Amino acid sequence: MLEKNKSITYSGERIIDALKEVELILISLHKMGSYFGEKFLEDGEAQHRAEYEKETTHFIDDWKVANRLATIRTILSEKFDDTLGEDDMDDIERAMEGIKY
Known part of the structure; x- marks a missing residue:
């Protein structure tokens, strides 16, 4: 890793921007999961699974x-020096290389 990338500083405002996005996604998914989780417990899973999947898909698309x-990825990566190494990758590319999709 490049020395410049070992310690990166962000403004509080940029971190708040990223945290707002994370909070919206995380809390919304949690609330949907809790709502439908209670329905599963009350009525049985099969009855509400399709509705849960539909609402989750709508949330992902509509929001x-x-x-x-x-946007979060942009905020977190914008301060990294993207100089290519001998392997023709920057530090972020190298770190993400082993992720299974």
Whole structure:
């Protein structure tokens, strides 16, 4: 890892921007899970599973969760020096290389 990338400083405002996005996604998913979790316990899982999946998909699409996650990734990566190493990758690419998709 480049020395510049070992210690990076962000403004509190930028971290708050990222945390707001995380909070919206996390709490919304938690509330949906809790709501439908109680329905599962009351009535049985099969009856509400399709509704849960539909509402979760609507949330992801309607609230543009992929765009929000991309914003978080941008905020977290914007301060990294993206100089390519001998392997023709920057530090972030190298760190993400082993992730299974």
